[in-house]
Structures are given as structure tokens and as C-alpha cells.
Amino acid sequence: MSIKGKAYIAGVFEHPTRKADDKSVAELHAESARGALADAGLSFGDVDAYFCAGDAPGLGGLSMADYMGLKLRHIDTTETGGSSYVVHVGHAAEAIAAGKCNVALITLAGRPRAEGMATGTAPRSYGAAAPDVAFEFPFGPTVVNQYAMAAMRHMHQYGTTSAQLAWIKVAASQHAQHNPNALLREVVTVEEVVSSPMVADPLHRLDCCVITDGGGAIVVTRPDVAKALRRPRVRVLGAGEAVKHQAGGKIDLTYTGAVWSGPAAFAEAGVRPADVKYVSIYDSFTITVLITLEDLGFCDKGQGGKFVADGNLISGVGRLPFNTDGGGLCNNHPANRGGLTKVVEAVRQLRGEAHPSVQVKSCDVALAHGTGGSLATRHASATVIMERES
Amino acid sequence: MSATMRTIPAPPVSAETKPFWDAAAAGRLLLKRCEACGEPHYYPRAACPFCGSARTSWQEASGRGTIYSYSVFRRAPVPYAIAYVTLEEGPTLMTNIVDSDLDAIRIGQRVRVRFVPTDGGPPVPMFAPA
Numbered sequence: 065m066s067i068k069g070k071a072y073i074a075g076v077f078e079h080p081t082r083k084a085d086d087k088s089v090a091e092l093h094a095e096s097a098r099g100a101l102a103d104a105g106l107s108f109g110d111v112d113a114y115f116c117a118g119d120a121p122g123l124g125g126l127s128m129a130d131y132m133g134l135k136l137r138h139i140d141t142t143e144t145g146g147s148s149y150v151v152h153v154g155h156a157a158e159a160i161a162a163g164k165c166n167v168a169l170i171t172l173a174g175r176p177r178a179e180g181m182a183t184g185t186a187p188r189s190y191g192a193a194a195p196d197v198a199f200e201f202p203f204g205p206t207v208v209n210q211y212a213m214a215a216m217r218h219m220h221q222y223g224t225t226s227a228q229l230a231w232i233k234v235a236a237s238q239h240a241q242h243n244p245n246a247l248l249r250e251v252v253t254v255e256e257v258v259s260s261p262m263v264a265d266p267l268h269r270l271d272c273c274v275i276t277d278g279g280g281a282i283v284v285t286r287p288d289v290a291k292a293l294r295r296p297r298v299r300v301l302g303a304g305e306a307v308k309h310q311a312g313g314k315i316d317l318t319y320t321g322a323v324w325s326g327p328a329a330f331a332e333a334g335v336r337p338a339d340v341k342y343v344s345i346y347d348s349f350t351i352t353v354l355i356t357l358e359d360l361g362f363c364d365k366g367q368g369g370k371f372v373a374d375g376n377l378i379s380g381v382g383r384l385p386f387n388t389d390g391g392g393l394c395n396n397h398p399a400n401r402g403g404l405t406k407v408v409e410a411v412r413q414l415r416g417e418a419h420p421s422v423q424v425k426s427c428d429v430a431l432a433h434g435t436g437g438s439l440a441t442r443h444a445s446a447t448v449i450m451e452r453e454s
Numbered sequence: 455m456s457a458t459m460r461t462i463p464a465p466p467v468s469a470e471t472k473p474f475w476d477a478a479a480a481g482r483l484l485l486k487r488c489e490a491c492g493e494p495h496y497y498p499r500a501a502c503p504f505c506g507s508a509r510t511s512w513q514e515a516s517g518r519g520t521i522y523s524y525s526v527f528r529r530a531p532v533p534y535a536i537a538y539v540t541l542e543e544g545p546t547l548m549t550n551i552v553d554s555d556l557d558a559i560r561i562g563q564r565v566r567v568r569f570v571p572t573d574g575g576p577p578v579p580m581f582a583p584a
Binding site for chain 2: 261311
């Protein structure tokens, strides 16, 4: 069974806050839900399916259904880190296609900034019961130094340079200057990125995403529900998900699960990379974007550095505009999880509702991609391809 | 830069992995090898991650390998090098590179295991230039 054309994204919302000192996590989830439902022209009473991940407080989906008063006949709390919400779009489309629900609500929220969390730079243990912890935690793995090792290997194997990686941040900053809600709106240059302080070789401070509070929500509906609403219609064409791990020690840091999730999504959608007018690519770090673009087939493996250079990702300048909201690198990375906002900006582009300075002309097909976990060693990749229905 | 300048957290030891840590305390690096499919794996598990067989046995590794990738964490109070080292036997493992100038570390460099004390637990396998 294919999901192609069987579900629509009817509502999206990105919470405008970037520091939420005076709001609870549950409150941020509910505010985001209200925003996405209002965007669609629906209400809480219309929701019959709910999707959330590890950022939902308490008993997760149960606590949030209780808080928001949802009456549900379908629930899915798939947790794949920051890619969860891209996975959820695919799962929601599957549930709708199978007749399990009519209106699916996906929410994300968190406040790592208000809580002073050292997201990327503190060694993180997932608890003594995590099977890998004894063999890794003593060596000080952090989010940033693990992604840095992928970057270091890519440079060694393919000759990728820090300046090429910097172009990804430069493009994001060019876009973020037009987003009044973006945490970082200042345009930066390649020189500024490569001369910013080194965090973990070869990743500089400006190769890393922001830490922000906030949230977001997505509403996925049956086609007939979407067609009855007064909003531009965005169809889900295809979705793919994959998990990549250490393969018992056969570690290869040069590719991600996007080599599997991408082809699955393209095949279901019936489109090719050349048909895609806009991409939202998970950008925890610049290297995440570069490897993902290769893996999705936008350029050959190893050619990502050349592909992203010279403004190729800048809207109105390059061939493949990406993350026109400023992405995680400049705009927002709510709850340390950037997957949901990737879908939101792709929907804005397809509706023609992105900022006029970054709106892609004739944007009829867009792709959103999430990467959650440790790049290339334990992560989930999720790809969703969407189309504007004219 | 010596590894002893930063406190190394003790690895949690379970019944599944106790033989590994007992060997580490004796200065020996162990892998698991599957008796059904013959594949070695790391980190060690009771069940083979390649074929699912529960017939796995401990095997001593040579302790020699090459650096697959690394990163010097400059922002830490005491900068240190995290790395993936590919053992002669095949598997690649996460570790630290020690007893080396941090700026001299290179991918492809040959390294040898060296067990480093932890904070109240068994020593862990780190690697130094061979």
C-alpha cells in the first residue's frame, strides 16, 4: 500500500519563542497544537490521532492527550530523536491511508535554553542499561565531537574543506536575516565561520546549530478533510525511514540512513531529486547537511563540498535552496530536535507563504529530511516528499 | 597531554560484559566472535549482531589498530581526543588517543592499546601511537 496522495498536511505552526522562561513544556506543546489547528481551520475536537516523541513530558502521549483533552483512536509515540516528527508525518499518512484516523496532530516542544542545558558539549550518558554506554561514555562522547568525527573522516576520504562546510552556514544566515523570529539574524561569511572558535576539530562554533526553546506542530488529514479547508493544499507524496547503526563494529562515518530513506521516499513519490524545488535538511551541524545531500542523491558521494559551495543552497542564487527559515543553524532548534520545523518550512514554501525574499518560484515539490541520534553510528533518517496541489 | 589529567568515568559493568572488564583489569583487550557465522564484533554482546546466534565467545585482540577518525574536543576544560580505531581483527571501536601530541594525531596512524584507570571502576582501553 502506498501513501501517495492519501494524506495532506493541512496545518503547521512554529512557536515564535526562542526562550521560554515562563512556560511549561506541556504548555508549549499545547500552544503549538493550537497554532497548527488554527492554521488548518480545525479545532482540538477534530483531532482523532496524536503523535509525539521523547520530548513530551511525563507519560508522553498519554500525558499530553490528558493535558489537551484529546479524544483519540490512534496514537504513535515513535522516538527517533530529532527526526521523530518527520517519521510521524509518514506514519500519520499511513494511518490515514489505512482508515485508522482522520485528523492527526504531531507536536514537539522543549526548553533546553531556559534550563541551561549544555546540549552538544556535555558528555551524555543514556543510562547504565544502554548497552553501548560502558564502551563509550568513559571516552567523553558528546554530540559535537561525534559529528566532528564524521566530518573529519569525510575530509580525509573526499577532500572536503572547512570553507565548503562554512558555505552551509552562510546560506542559512542569508535566509535567517529575513526571519524576524530567528535567533541569529546576522549574515556571516565563510571567513567568519572558519575563524570562529574551534569546538571539536574540525567543527567550529558556527558549524553548530543553535540551542532554543519552543516547539511546533503539524496537522495531517484525510484528503476530503483538507479539500474542505480554505488553505493551499499540500499532499504527501512519499515517505521513507531508516535506522543506521554501528553494524557490530563495521563503522562507516561517511554516509547516513538517508541512503535508504531517500530512495524509498522518491520511489513512493514517483519523483527524482531533479524534480525537487526546495529542501529542508536537518542541520544540527553543517556536516549533517553535506552528507545528507549526498545520500539523498542531490550530488555524488564525496562531491557534497563542491555542491554546497559558492552559494548553491541560497534561495534566488543557487540551484537547491535549503532551510529558507534559517534552519537549525540560525533560526531554531526547539527542544534540541529540528525535524518538525523542517516540515513546517517546506509547507510554507509549497504554499507560497515563505518570506518573499526567500520564497522559491514555482515551488511545487519539496523534500523534508530529519536525522536523529548520533550521525552515522546510531541514528534514524526520515524523508518526506510533498507536493503543492494546484 | 596525559589522559590522567581528566577523570575517566567508570564503565558500568554487567554480568554480560564482566569477562571483558576482568580481562581489561589484567591488561588484555577482548572481542566477541560468533561461533555460528565467524564474525567478530564490538562492543561485545551475548548475541551476534550479524546472525543473531547466542553462540558467541570471547577472543583476545592483538591490541593493534589504526585510527579511522578522531576529533580533539577543544572546548573541554582539558582538551582530549576521541577517536574510532579499527582493530587488526576488523571491528572499529570508540576510544581516546593518549600519550600523543593532540595536534599530531592523524587518520591512518598506527596505534596500540593502553589501559587507563577510571574513577572507581575497571580500566578502559585507550590507544597510543604505536
